[in-house]
Amino acid sequence: MTDLSRFIRDVPDFPRKGIIFKDITPLLSDPAALAESIRRLAERVEKPDAVVAIESRGFVFGTGLALHWGVPLVPARKFGKLPGKTVREVYSLEYGEDTLELHADALKPGQRVVVVDDLLATGGTAAATARLVEQLEARVLGFLFLIELTGLGGRQALGAHPAEALLAYEVVGEGPRGASAAGR
Numbered sequence: 617m618t619d620l621s622r623f624i625r626d627v628p629d630f631p632r633k634g635i636i637f638k639d640i641t642p643l644l645s646d647p648a649a650l651a652e653s654i655r656r657l658a659e660r661v662e663k664p665d666a667v668v669a670i671e672s673r674g675f676v677f678g679t680g681l682a683l684h685w686g687v688p689l690v691p692a693r694k695f696g697k698l699p700g701k702t703v704r705e706v707y708s709l710e711y712g713e714d715t716l717e718l719h720a721d722a723l724k725p726g727q728r729v730v731v732v733d734d735l736l737a738t739g740g741t742a743a744a745t746a747r748l749v750e751q752l753e754a755r756v757l758g759f760l761f762l763i764e765l766t767g768l769g770g771r772q773a774l775g776a777h778p779a780e781a782l783l784a785y786e787v788v789g790e791g792p793r794g795a796s797a798a799g800r
């Protein structure tokens with residue numbers, strides 16, 4: 617089994633002072649490591665009816681997982697990007713708030729969905745995505761992340777839904793929301 621942490625680069629003080637940005641581009645540039653990360657994520661949950669991937673780095677892993685399982689890929693996008701009728705959820709950032717959308721016809725009631733992103737920090741983004749899924753009366757089977765930053769309350773924000781990550785890093789010396797708002 618490959619040590620995937622070798623393919624994650626820490627970028628201190630990006631996008632602003634005090635944030636250690638987890639850069640996944642070394643993983644993206646290594647086809648074998650990227651394929652292994654998708655395979656290992658897929659082993660963590662049962663096959664869903666659809667994959668909901670969070671803009672934008674979640675699209676990478678979400679696409680891989682949707683192809684792996686042979687199920688639809690549903691993008692959760694920032695406000696204003698989806699052309700059709702949408703449902704919306706607002707969530708808090710360190711400064712202010714943001715909005716995510718799904719196409720209103722993207723999921724059918726009762727479908728079992730896995731929500732995918734590259735990284736779990738405070739959990740605000742993933743929790744908002746779960747609320748979007750629930751607005752469409754679909755069901756969240758669980759969450760998959762490549763990376764979890766522990767100590768920021770992310771898991772608690774996701775409630776009872778199972779959450780799995782291939783790599784975990786403890787955040788030290790930052791405020792409770794210190795690693796968040798790093799942008800997507």
Ligand code: AMP
Nearest residue numbers: 636637638737738739740741795796798
């Ligand atoms: P949160 O909503 O606080 O769980 O933040 C998660 C989202 O912000 C994910 O889409 C990540 O891509 C991004 N993010 C937050 N913190 C970082 C970080 N330290 N490095 C890279 N991305 C981050």
